[in-house]
Amino acid sequence: MTELIFAKSFIQTLESRPFKITADHVEDPKNYPSRGATILPKMRKPPAKRQKLAPGQERSIYVSLKSSRNPPLDVTLSALSPNTSILNLKESLSEKEGIPVEKLRILYNKKPVGDAKVLKDVIGEEETKVEFSIMVMGGAASVRKVDTPEKGAEAPVAQGPSGLESLAGEEFWSDLQGFLVQRLRNEEQGNKVFEVFKKAWEGSSK
Template sequence: MTELSFAKQFLTTLDTKPTKIPADHVEDPRNYPAHSAYILPKMPKPLAKKQKLAPGSERSLDITLKSLRNPPLDITLSSQSPSTSILDLKTAITSQTSIPISTLRLLYKKKPVSDSKVLKDIVSEEEHKAEFSVMVLGVRRLSKRVRKRSFHR
């Protein structure tokens, strides 16, 4: 059988079949091929159970504040309440180093954190330690921002 005769025979066979499936066509679900159930993979570690603390007691966090650039800082604040704000951490840095609060920026996991945030919003419940990076904005850089704001008004 040549390719040409095969193609002609195949096309005539297709012409005898209906081209559209009617709107009332229903396939019997019993004729579908059987599929095995899909099982989800196991989690790498089980979910942590919430620890119930005694009434009136709260978990505490050890906070490490490090500066990656000048001035070099390595401050550890132990036993911080989860309701401690980022502004309170900046105040603690200022009291120890005399760097103005307006020039400090705190980063958690390389992302900036606003002053209004609280530690329990940032740090997960099972963590007992948190490390923040401290950025100290230069006076020159800060004055450029102030100039830009006043110039665009």
């Protein structure tokens, strides 16, 4: 009996509503059922398509050599062979900036790269661009190549601090920092050890 009463009540409710929705009908958004927000998954980055090279053709690599420290450097070398060695990069940079090759250190992902390695050993077989960090050992002014004085001209006697006085100059600390980074083969760890040395000296000299 209860089911019959419910059915009659439901039919009466339906009959009280219009059979058709009017053209100007607007549903109240408050009556919408609550739903969780739908978040679409992120699109995956399509893999880079490998370029097909003609027989005998070799890919060219663009190399950026940068240093934010003193001296600031920003050199771009284009159309390099994948077999270009790190030593070749140093020699090219030395010619452009006048810095001796032995004073240059090249880092990739904050780690020193050996002179014997070639570009394809560092970046793989697919990449065509790479950025290296440059570290100049011994500071800026001290490593710049200078013109050889004419024969017969007397070379001036070197003047400058010696002994403990050299610790007050930036050149000594720059050399020490470069040595630690090269020795530890990690720029971040080398800088941390350098800061410990410098703070210890400054504390003992007060």
